[in-house]
Amino acid sequence: MSSFAGNGPGYRWDWSIIFTEPYLDWLYTGLQLTLIMGVAGFGLALLIGVPLGVARTSRSRLISYVAKLYVDVFRNIPLLVQMFLWFYVIPEILPAALGTWVKRGMPEPELTTAIVCLGTAGAARVGEHVRAAINTVPAGLIAAAHASGLSGLQINRYIVLPLATRRVIPTLISEFLAVFKNSSLAMTIGVLEITAQSRRILDFTFHGFEAFTAATVLYATICILTLMLVLPLEKRLRVHGLMASKV
Amino acid sequence: MLGFDLEVIVASLPFLMEGMKVTILLTVLGVMVGLPLGVLLAVARMTLPAPVPQIVFSYVNLCRSVPLLLVVFWFYFMVPMLIGRPVGGYYSVQIAIILFEAAIFSEIVRAGIQSVGKGQLQAAHASGLSTWQAYRHVILPQSLRRMVPILITQTIILFQDTSLVYVVGVRDFLTTATIVAERESRVVELYVFVAVVYFLICVAGSRVVERLGNKAS
Numbered sequence: 001m002s003s004f005a006g007n008g009p010g011y012r013w014d015w016s017i018i019f020t021e022p023y024l025d026w027l028y029t030g031l032q033l034t035l036i037m038g039v040a041g042f043g044l045a046l047l048i049g050v051p052l053g054v055a056r057t058s059r060s061r062l063i064s065y066v067a068k069l070y071v072d073v074f075r076n077i078p079l080l081v082q083m084f085l086w087f088y089v090i091p092e093i094l095p096a097a098l099g100t101w102v103k104r105g106m107p108e109p110e111l112t113t114a115i116v117c118l119g120t121a122g123a124a125r126v127g128e129h130v131r132a133a134i135n136t137v138p139a140g141l142i143a144a145a146h147a148s149g150l151s152g153l154q155i156n157r158y159i160v161l162p163l164a165t166r167r168v169i170p171t172l173i174s175e176f177l178a179v180f181k182n183s184s185l186a187m188t189i190g191v192l193e194i195t196a197q198s199r200r201i202l203d204f205t206f207h208g209f210e211a212f213t214a215a216t217v218l219y220a221t222i223c224i225l226t227l228m229l230v231l232p233l234e235k236r237l238r239v240h241g242l243m244a245s246k247v
Numbered sequence: 248m249l250g251f252d253l254e255v256i257v258a259s260l261p262f263l264m265e266g267m268k269v270t271i272l273l274t275v276l277g278v279m280v281g282l283p284l285g286v287l288l289a290v291a292r293m294t295l296p297a298p299v300p301q302i303v304f305s306y307v308n309l310c311r312s313v314p315l316l317l318v319v320f321w322f323y324f325m326v327p328m329l330i331g332r333p334v335g336g337y338y339s340v341q342i343a344i345i346l347f348e349a350a351i352f353s354e355i356v357r358a359g360i361q362s363v364g365k366g367q368l369q370a371a372h373a374s375g376l377s378t379w380q381a382y383r384h385v386i387l388p389q390s391l392r393r394m395v396p397i398l399i400t401q402t403i404i405l406f407q408d409t410s411l412v413y414v415v416g417v418r419d420f421l422t423t424a425t426i427v428a429e430r431e432s433r434v435v436e437l438y439v440f441v442a443v444v445y446f447l448i449c450v451a452g453s454r455v456v457e458r459l460g461n462k463a464s
Contacts, residue, residue: 011328072450072453073446075449075453076403076407076445076446076449076450076453077407077442077445077446077449078407078408078410078421078445079407080410080411080413080421081410081421081438081441081442081445082442084425084438085438085439085442088434088435088438089434089435089438089439092434092435093435177312181312181313181314181315182314183314184314184316184317185314185316185411187316187414188413188414195314195316195317195320198317198320199320202324208324208325209324209325212317212320212321212324215313215317216309216313216317216321219312219313219314219317220309220312220313223311223312224312
């Protein structure tokens with residue numbers, strides 16, 4: 001960490017540094033890795049999180065309890081600790097051959113581990129959003145559906161699913177951004193994503209301001225682009241009468 | 248794996264406790280200073296004329312669109328430069344956490360204030376209170392009470408997020424555990440222990456929030 005101490009007063013600005021090779025290339029590969037982790041991690045989070053949220057609303061005590069346990073475990077351990085558990089601890093407690101494969105055999109061990117970590121942790125939060133969305137479907141609607149002769153399956157298909165889906169999509173977008181930002185933690189297990197690359201540029205050039213500004217701009221741009229793409233969608237999805245008041 | 252070695256944890260418990268103290272200090276100061284700052288930001292954004300709301304808006308959204316990890320690096324790098332001499336990692340990350348949390352808290356507080364309703368402010372104005380008095384005596388007491396569960400939730404999140412100071416070598420709970428793990432070659436024991444301790448503390452906090460939530464509804 002001594003690299004920080006090298007910056008005395010009289011800082012010399014040089015913005016061209018981030019547009020020079022190899023530093024521009026470092027930032028570019030960093031951006032690619034951050035995006036891969038954001039998209040793949042969020043995909044995994046949906047894959048686990050949606051069934052998880054549905055399971056939490058299950059009438060079966062056992063199923064909802066198991067789902068609650070999953071959410072509690074993944075939400076109450078710091079993400080960085082989860083990262084270390086996946087990376088350092090899991091390979092040790094697996095059978096030796098499998099552990100070695102996880103550490104070295106599988107493709108891109110660090111990146112894959114990071115995606116699994118981000119996805120499983122994100123799933124807990126996605127599950128909570130899905131559960132909340134299902135629970136906001138008014139009981140009166142369901143009672144009315146029962147009264148008009150719809151079966152349980154039909155009620156879920158035609159009443160609960162369409163309303164809950166529209167309700168949950170905006171929250172899922174903020175979850176995507178959370179996974180995207182949390183992917184910076186992957187630098188601690190050796191994935192050279194945006195934050196790690198900006199640290200590396202600082203170490204090589206002592207131009208910390210420029211390097212961190214570049215990283216900040218990259219993160220902020222992707223957040224803004226994502227929001228610009230999805231805000232119109234959110235407006236169109238709003239169910240009039242049921243979602244008049246913003247939560 | 249050669250069995251779970253509890254002795255190494257017991258032996259290093261005093262050292263780990265020192266780390267936990269730093270973790271708690273980072274969290275407590277983060278809330279005790281970050282929350283009042285957040286209230287100020289929220290009220291300033293809602294009452295002061297341009298360009299103050301725009302500046303607060305930009306600050307809050309900048310904080311929300313970058314990872315806390317990058318913010319920690321920013322401050323670890325900038326604070327010594329601004330002060331002109333090395334101040335040690337702890338002060339840098341403490342400032343980073345306070346300023347970052349102020350942005351997060353200000354959004355929570357703003358939502359809470361909006362939930363109180365315009366009628367209260369108008370009534371306060373009508374009875375002769377100034378805007379600041381209205382916020383101080385009418386709006387904030389009501390809205391802060393409603394926000395207690397979500398503020399505790401945010402505190403639990405912050406308690407977990409302070410572990411990020413690991414990246415700049417500040418000796419919090421996770422960093423001290425890592426030091427022991429590497430010295431004793433006991434990675435499994437130490438990280439499992441760290442996970443269990445964080446889990447128990449955070450679950451206890453979550454249960455408090457659930458109780459409060461049940462009471463309110």
